[in-house]
Amino acid sequence: MTPTASPATPPSGPLHHRIAWHLRHNPKRELWLAWWTLVVFYNLFFPVFFLITRVQPPPQPAADLATQVQWFHDRHLGLLVGFAIIFLVAGMVPVNNALIAYSMRRMSVSPVFAYSYLIMYSLSAIPGLLLLCIALTVGALRPERDPRLIGWIYDFAFLSYTGTMGVFLIGSLVWMLAILLDKNRVFPKWFGYLNLCNGLTEVVVSPCWIFRRGVLAWNGQIAWWLDVVVFGIYTVVFIVLLRRMIQREDFGTGPLPDLAPKQKGKRSEIEAAA
Amino acid sequence: MTDLAEPNKRARFVPGQPDMWVFVLFETLVFAAYFSFYLFYRAGSPELFLHSQAQLDLRIGVFNTLILLLSSWSVARCVQSSRAGAYQAALRDVFITASFAAVFLVFKVFEWVRLVRTGNGLDSSEFFSYYFFLTGIHFIHLLIGFIVLGVVVYQLRSPARRSQELVETCATYWHTVDFLWVLIFALLYVVR
Numbered sequence: 001m002t003p004t005a006s007p008a009t010p011p012s013g014p015l016h017h018r019i020a021w022h023l024r025h026n027p028k029r030e031l032w033l034a035w036w037t038l039v040v041f042y043n044l045f046f047p048v049f050f051l052i053t054r055v056q057p058p059p060q061p062a063a064d065l066a067t068q069v070q071w072f073h074d075r076h077l078g079l080l081v082g083f084a085i086i087f088l089v090a091g092m093v094p095v096n097n098a099l100i101a102y103s104m105r106r107m108s109v110s111p112v113f114a115y116s117y118l119i120m121y122s123l124s125a126i127p128g129l130l131l132l133c134i135a136l137t138v139g140a141l142r143p144e145r146d147p148r149l150i151g152w153i154y155d156f157a158f159l160s161y162t163g164t165m166g167v168f169l170i171g172s173l174v175w176m177l178a179i180l181l182d183k184n185r186v187f188p189k190w191f192g193y194l195n196l197c198n199g200l201t202e203v204v205v206s207p208c209w210i211f212r213r214g215v216l217a218w219n220g221q222i223a224w225w226l227d228v229v230v231f232g233i234y235t236v237v238f239i240v241l242l243r244r245m246i247q248r249e250d251f252g253t254g255p256l257p258d259l260a261p262k263q264k265g266k267r268s269e270i271e272a273a274a
Numbered sequence: 275m276t277d278l279a280e281p282n283k284r285a286r287f288v289p290g291q292p293d294m295w296v297f298v299l300f301e302t303l304v305f306a307a308y309f310s311f312y313l314f315y316r317a318g319s320p321e322l323f324l325h326s327q328a329q330l331d332l333r334i335g336v337f338n339t340l341i342l343l344l345s346s347w348s349v350a351r352c353v354q355s356s357r358a359g360a361y362q363a364a365l366r367d368v369f370i371t372a373s374f375a376a377v378f379l380v381f382k383v384f385e386w387v388r389l390v391r392t393g394n395g396l397d398s399s400e401f402f403s404y405y406f407f408l409t410g411i412h413f414i415h416l417l418i419g420f421i422v423l424g425v426v427v428y429q430l431r432s433p434a435r436r437s438q439e440l441v442e443t444c445a446t447y448w449h450t451v452d453f454l455w456v457l458i459f460a461l462l463y464v465v466r
Contacts, residue, residue: 190293196418197300203414207407210397215311216407226307 031246034099038239041092044085053082055136056228058158058219062212065147068154072139079140083133090130097121100175100238103245106256107182117174124167132161162218165205165227172199184255187241198234201227289353290442298450301415305454308411309461312404319400324466326401329394334385335463338378339456345374346452349445356430356441364441365430371448372423375416382413408458415451422447 010021022029049056059071072079097118104114135157139150172195179192205227208218215222248256288295316323352367386409389395389402396406422444429435429444 188293189291190296193293193297194300197297197304200301200411200414201304204407204411207396207403211403214400214403215315216403221311222308222407226304230304 027251028246028249031099031102031249034095034102035239035242035246037092037095038099038242041089041096042235042239044089048082048085052085053078053136055079055082055132058162058224059154060219061155061158061208061217063154065151068151069143069147071154072136072143072150076140076143079136083137086129086133090125093125093129094118094122099242103186103242104175104178106184106245106249107178107186108184109178109181113174113178117171117178120171120174121168124164124171127160127164127167129161132157135160158218159209162205162224163209165202169199169202172196172202184253186245186256191237191241194234194237198230201230288446290439290444290446294443294446298446301450301454305457308408309457312408312461315400315404322399323401326394326399326405327462327466329389329392330405330463331385331388332463334381335459338381339459341374341378341381342452342455345371345378346449348374349448352426353442353445356436356438361430361436365427368423368426368430372420375419375423379413379416382409405462408462412451412455412458415454419448419451 010018010026012018022032026032054075060067063071100121101114101118104117105111107113135153139153139157143150176192176195176199179187179195180189204216205218205223207216208220208223211217211220211223214220218224244259245256248259250257348367348370352364352371355361355364355367386406389405394402396403426441426444429437429440
């Protein structure tokens with residue numbers, strides 16, 4: 001229950017002095033490293049998929065073989081450069097998951113939640129991220145292959161990526177349950193319910209195995225566009241909440257302290273000084 | 275004193291945890307998007323949608339809607355009984371709610387089987403894609419509702435727990451599921 005972290009004040013002075021101080025003395029340096037890794041990863045993830053490789057929004061599932069071969073041809077360089085970046089930064093995914101698992105270890109719930117989440121999300125990265133990148137890189141590097149093989153790679157890549165979003169469902173529910181049971185107020189309860197909303201939209205993707213056209217196809221308005229909006233909101237929210245968790249972290253085992261009274265205190269001090 | 279009174283005032287602003295209302299609003303927005311897509315595509319081929327809609331049995335839709343409305347009524351009674359400290363009556367109301375939900379699920383499965391047998395499957399037409407998708411995702415919400423009712427039973431059973439806030443939070447979830455069904459029913463069965 002007792003906070004173990006000593007209140008340390010960063011020195012004022014040049015930026016590099018302050019950075020050096022934080023690297024040496026800040027008790028939260030590992031947590032901030034993990035959080036910044038998360039920020040860097042998502043800042044690479046979205047531009048790579050949407051701008052460099054132009055893999056997202058996904059192409060037509062019902063495209064004929066000639067269109068599929070042309071699709072690879074049009075994106076040849078983007079696929080190679082973009083996915084090279086993803087292969088380089090894929091190691092950041094376990095760090096992201098570790099930070100989320102840390103949030104659950106800080107809760108008053110069993111460690112089973114954190115470890116099961118960590119395992120599930122780390123394994124989910126294989127069908128949910130890496131298989132798509134590997135398959136499309138193979139397609140880009142072997143343009144001379146039989147168009148039917150290219151067509152198979154095209155289907156395999158997008159079905160492995162979009163069609164297996166459900167693997168994230170259980171992880172989302174594990175996080176939700178941990179938040180709702182937690183008594184340490186690590187996250188607000190509404191974020192637990194937002195996890196359920198996110199999980200429910202992951203279910204919606206599953207019909208893309210059946211449909212090749214329409215709103216439920218892998219590029220459909222419901223199966224893809226709406227889900228991306230929900231996932232985008234969810235991602236921004238959890239990045240902000242993880243940041244607040246680190247700010248509030250006292251390295252104790254009881255409820256996390258609030259930030260607000262400190263800010264109020266500071267504000268009143270400033271007002272008093274003024 | 276003001277600081278203490280303010281959170282209490284806020285807590286009473288909505289029944290149950292205010293956090294659950296984030297779920298209610300977010301799910302309402304997501305379903306509003308589903309409905310918008312449905313109406314947009316319906317406007318594109320109204321005849322196809324009307325023809326497919328005619329295959330639905332309005333009586334089952336009306337019956338299921340009444341059943342879910344009754345379940346909402348019984349969960350509201352549960353909240354009232356729990357507020358009054360009549361926990362046995364509240365428990366009875368939860369089981370009545372669960373029974374109504376079970377009846378709804380049985381009739382929904384019966385309707386799905388009947389439609390598939392008559393050749394109206396998930397991918398048989400655009401209307402039926404929406405029909406199975408919307409009723410399917412609602413079905414999942416209702417299944418989660420059974421877990422939510424389980425939480426209410428868990429709360430009401432022991433005098434050591436009995437959190438009125440949690441009972442009301444769970445009831446809010448249940449009303450949301452009911453409210454979403456009323457909209458789905460109106461769009462799929464009634465709007466012509």
